[in-house]
Every structure is written in structure tokens, then in C-alpha cells.
Amino acid sequence: MSDTQSFEFQTEVKQLLHLMIHSLYSNPEIFLRELVSNASDAADKLRYEALKDDSLLADDPELRIEIETDKTQRTVTIRDNGIGMSRDEVVENLGTIARSGTRNFLEQLSGDEQKDSGLIGQFGVGFYSAFIVADRVTVNTRRAGSEAAVRWTSDGEGRYTLADIETRPRGTEIILHLREDQDEFLEPMRLRHIVKRYSDHIALPVRMRKADDEGQPTEEWETINAASALWTRAKSDISDEEYIEFYKSVAHDFEDPLRWAHNRVEGNQDYTSLVYLPKRAPFDLWDRESNHGLKLYVKRVFIMDDAKQLLPTWLRFVRGVVDSNDLPLNVSRELLQSSRVVDKLRSAITKRALDMIQGLAKDDAEQFASFWETFGPVIKEGIVEDAGQRERIAGLARWHTTHEEGTTTLDAYIERMPEGQDKIYYLTAENLATAKSSPHIEGFAKKNVEVLLLTDRVDEWVVGHLTEYKDKQLVSVARGEADLQSVVTDPKEEAEQARLETLYKDTLERLGTSLEADVESVRLSQRLTESPACLVVGEHAMSRHLEQLLKQAGESGMPGSKPILEVNPTHPILETLKQLDQGEQFDDLSRMLYEQAVLAEGSQLTDPAAFVKRLNRWVFRDAGNTDGADAA
């Protein structure tokens, strides 16, 4: 009708197209799932808009999807009478990727086809998957409520064209000109099979031409899918395969889910929910602002994707749908935020998700372990943010420990507690190796007192909020006085302790003066048995590890309170210090004592070169090399 204009794809689209064609060719049939799913979304959107303006549906109220093949033209056509697109919408939707996190996603791709295809799967391949099987795609579309129709065409190589065309029926028609080697998709049987497999749950009828006795298509249409929203059907009528395919289509995941829960609730609240635990983390798991949440339907009408209000942020990996009979059809995102119905829904779904997680823990320890490794750090955010679920999440959590090879639960820890111990001890550290060799746990290890080793980045915040579990206080072994005596009392040890206190009183005071700039005080330790010294903080001070994390995050302006230096009374270094007069050697040795403690906790020295010099000066002090310069 009018001039054809040519446009260039946005760079990200070009990259995605290239990757898609090269990574997904081994599973080309998914194009049909993607296009049928888009057609179904288009019908959902129209139904939603028609709530306000029923004239949009009036001339053709029966929403449906049609699939047709043409062997001579070698085309497959997917057609819907949904919302359609205006010219601007076509440019916006089929020329760019507006999704947040796209660049980030593309950066994660490695060029390794196998890995990338998994990632692309999580990202959602969408419309562009048409180019896996087609070397030319034509889209004819007319938006509901408008007469103007548009044609979009592209060979997927970098450009597309747009032209205004004669008006056409409402909705969108996608014509795929198949690539040379994709003839299998011209077979109606093959297409039926794919639709059954991937799109049976689509609430809309998907139709194909009825075949005659010779297998040739006739004028008549027949519906080839179950055409009822999966979650509205009775559980007993739904097979695992159907649940799994439904998950893949709502979650845009290639992989099977771990578990699901399908519930119909009537009475006080009236809704159906179908929620899934994925096996694998979505690419944007760490982005707390990412699109996530459940699909919301009201009385079977699709309302929105990513209804974040239905789930707490710490369950942002859960996928599925909620169909409410209590919410009004014209519900908006703003309304969702202040709705009591939604609050109730959220707590019910949260509980259900936790039940599912608990069920997994109970039934399959191995699967749960890998689930926890993937999602545990996110779920633990709930301990911080969700006081109501704190204890329950803490109970589900798995922690490393000094007493087990793998991980343990808090309940198992409590069960192992010897008589006399009334606290749960833990240490936070950068990683497991640092934690295991930390001086702070030596005394506990010697007395066989179990210590939890917390090495997730969130753990430091977690223990800031989880101060007790089942009436047992959680106590850091790097904080305050190690009250090991309350766990294992031994009168002989107490007497020995008192003797050492007197013996080294003077040495400790001198140490304190020498290290005044860096430490708050110096005292004898009960927690050390091998290492000469360690740093601890006061009962209520910020932990050293948290201080480190904040420093790494660039929060240098933190008012750093000075730590306490604890010294091992059985280590020979203390005896040596006692013998030394105040002077350069005493200062060198006391400084090195402090610096060792800094290194042992995995922190960095402010002046490592000076430490090396000091160390050499000390080691070679008898070789007559007093300035240490050569040795260093």
C-alpha cells in the first residue's frame, strides 16, 4: 500500500539473534511454543482491555490461535485474533529488546554453545526464536480498536522492513518461510505433536485444519489442545508432564522444575495457586529489582506478569500463577500494594512455598543440598526481612560446621550440644578455609564444642537478626570473652588461668602501650590453644568480618572501633616478650603478634612491606643484620 521502510535492529537484538540461531538449533521445535505463548498472551491482553471497552472484542469475540502449513510456499503460519500491534508497537517489540538486564545477560554468555543455550533458555527466547527455523519471517498485524495494519519482514540478519498494508482481521499473523533443512515442520502431524507437548495447557483453543481421509487439510478447523487453563483443572486430571510443560512456559526455563504445589482455596479466601520451585537459578537471581513474581489472574482473566506483591523478595525465584476470585478485575499494581486481600494471599503463598521447601528437605536430602546451595543465600535474606518467618527459615537453613563434613541444621546442632552448653556458637568468615583454620575456634575445637562456620556474604546480616533460635542464643566466637568455662568447667584450669593472669600482667600492660594505636586492649585468651594471638571485638561492636565487607563495598567512612588483642598464654612468644626490655625489639615482636592476628582472620595489613621487613629483622637478628634491608 505505502512505501516500505527499512530499519536496523538494535545491537542487542542482533547479538541475540546470532546466538539463538547458533545455540538452539538442536532444539528447533521450541519456536512453536514461543509463538503460541505470545499469541495466547495477546489474547489475554485483549480480554483485559475489553473489560473497559467491550467493543474491542465485539466483531470477533471467540479468541483462538490457528496454525497452518503451506507445502508449496514452504511456510508455517501462526495466527491469533488477540490484541495485535500498532506500527509503533511493532518497532518497539520486534526491533528492540526492552527487557531490563539484557546487556548484563549478553555479557554472561561465553561463546560455549551448550552453556549459552541454557542461559538463553532462562532469558526467554520469545519471538526471535522464529529465526531458528525460518530464514525469512513476515508479520501482519492490526491492533484492536484501530483500522491501520502493518507488515514487518526480516531475514534475521540485521535489518527489518515495515510497510502499511490493507486493513486485515484483528490480531497478528506470523508467517515463517522455513530454512532448507526444516521441512519436518511442514507436516501437520509433527506440529500437532509439538502443540500437544508444549501448549496443551494454553487456555485458548489452538486450531489446525482437519485432515481428510488422505491426510490432506480441509477447510474445516479442529481444536488440537485441551484449551482450559491448567490450574483450573482438577489435580487428579493433570499429569506430571503437563505440570512440567506449564512450568517451562510460565518460567521460560528449559529445565524441569524441582517441585510444585497446586492448591484451590475456598472460604475466607478464594483463589487457586500453582507455584513451582525451579532447579536452576535465573540469570538475574542476584538482582533484587529484577522482574520476578507470579502471574496474576483474576477470575481466569490474565491481569499481569511479575506480580511482585504476591511474594516476598527472598522468594523471588519461585514461579507460577495465582488466580484470585477476591480481587477486582480492574486491579492495578498500585492497588495491589495496598490491598489486604493481597497481603493475605502473600502470606498464604509464602507459607506454601516454605512447605514445599521443607518437603524437599524431608524427602530428598541430596536434591535439597543442591537446591540450598543455589537458593539458600537468597532465602536467608528472609531471616533479615521477615521476622514472622525468621525461625522457620533458620530451621530450614543449612550451615557449615566444625563437626560435620557437609552441612548441618540448627536443630541437629542443638541435639549434639553437650550438657552445660546453652548457646549456639558461630564464626563468620570470608570462606570455609579461613574459617576452619581460624584461631578463634581453636579453644572450642580442643574442648570439642561445635562452632558453625558461616561463609555466605549474607550471613553477617543474618546473624545480626537471628540472635536466638529455639531459645538458644547465637553467639559469635570472635566477639566478647569466650565463655568456654560455662561449657566445660574445670577447677584446675581456673586456677591455672589465675596464675597466668598474674604472671603476665605486666607483659600485657606493656603490649597494650606498644599497640595503643591499633588495639583497644590486650588480654589473655581462653579460646587459643595453638595460634599466638587473635583479634576479637566487644560484645556489641560490629564484627571484624562485617567491617571487612563494608570496606570492600567502599564504605570506608565507617567509624572503626578498635579490636581487642587476645594472646595465647601457652605460646612461647609471650614468654619471649616477658623477657624483653621495652625497646625496639619488644615493639617489633608485639607489632608482629598483632599483624599475625590480622592475617589469620583473612584481613589485609595496612603496610605489608613493613611487616616483611620487621619479620626479617627479627628472624635474622642474630646474624648481625640489624636493619633487615637485604634480607627483605
Ligand SMILES: Nc1ncnc2c1ncn2[C@@H]1O[C@H](COP(=O)(O)OP(=O)(O)OP(=O)(O)O)[C@@H](O)[C@H]1O
Ligand atoms: N502474537 C502477538 N500479538 C501481539 N503482540 C505480540 C505478539 N507476539 C509478540 N508480541 C509483542 O512482542 C513483544 C516481544 O515478544 P517476545 O516474545 O520477544 O518477548 P516477550 O513475550 O515479552 O518475552 P517472553 O517471550 O520471554 O515472555 C511481546 O511482549 C508483545 O508485546
